[in-house]
Amino acid sequence: GPGAPAWAYAARRHWAALSPPLTGWMGHADPFAFAPEWQPAPGVRRLLVGTPPILAMTALAAGVASFDGIDIAAAEAKSAALVSVFAALVAARCPGVGVDAPPQPRHGAQLVVRHPHGRRVMAALIECGVIGDFRPPDRMRFGFPALYTRFVDLWDAVDVLAGVIDTGAWQDARFDRLGKVS
Incomplete structure (x- = not known):
């Protein structure tokens, strides 16, 4: 949901044609240029949106850690x-x-x-x-x-x-x- 971490997978052959439905500074070709128009980053990086939500990432890290040692x-x-x-x-x-x-x-x-x-x-x-x-x-x-x-x-x-x-x-x-x- 909103504010939760999410991941996307796209096969390399599709990267150049990707047009993300959500855009953000982390998916910009030059995130610190502060350009008025969004320019997609090369490759799959264009799917990034913004700063990961810290509390949600902390909960995610704990959940992923529960898999440590699992066969x-x-x-x-x-x-x-x-x-x-x-x-x-x-x-x-x-x-x-x-x-x-x-x-x-x-x-x-x-x-x-x-x-x-x-x-x-x-x-x-x-x-x-x-x-x-x-x-x-x-x-x-x-x-x-x-x-x-x-x-x-x-x-x-x-x-x-x-x-x-x-x-x-x-x-x-x-x-x-x-x-x-x-």
């Missing part, structure tokens, strides 16, 4: 296992919910499940603290960040999903709409 291969393996376990639990405990995923390892740390009333089911899940998102017409998407998701979290989430479906809780009128972002 990426182990995190990827755990992620794949989390997705597989969640898919198996949903298949075993949630009749009427279909698992919609490409074969391993072609998907990332997320899984889509389908239900004819997925929008309402997702609204009920969110109210219960199980956060995913909904995509029409019937897709509920869940993410599994390996660094802090435990296998017991999957069991708990599927307990809630099974309960919402088994009890028909999703049929309550308050679940007719999701918020602006789901």
Whole structure:
């Protein structure tokens, strides 16, 4: 969002044609010339905008530091296992919910499940603290960040999903709409 650090990637072959939607002094060809017109810096540097926000960068540095010492291969393996376990639990405990995923390892740390009333089911899940998102017409998407998701979290989430479906809780009128972002 506004004031947060952000990064962009552009393949080298596109650098000369880049026309950034936002411009700032750091992306200027000569930032200290104080020219009245913005002239793009050469290469990808033209995508820079302004001085990085110090507080946001401090928070970002702390977040990035949390990855220090992480074995990426182990995190990827755990992620794949989390997705597989969640898919198996949903298949075993949630009749009427279909698992919609490409074969391993072609998907990332997320899984889509389908239900004819997925929008309402997702609204009920969110109210219960199980956060995913909904995509029409019937897709509920869940993410599994390996660094802090435990296998017991999957069991708990599927307990809630099974309960919402088994009890028909999703049929309550308050679940007719999701918020602006789901």
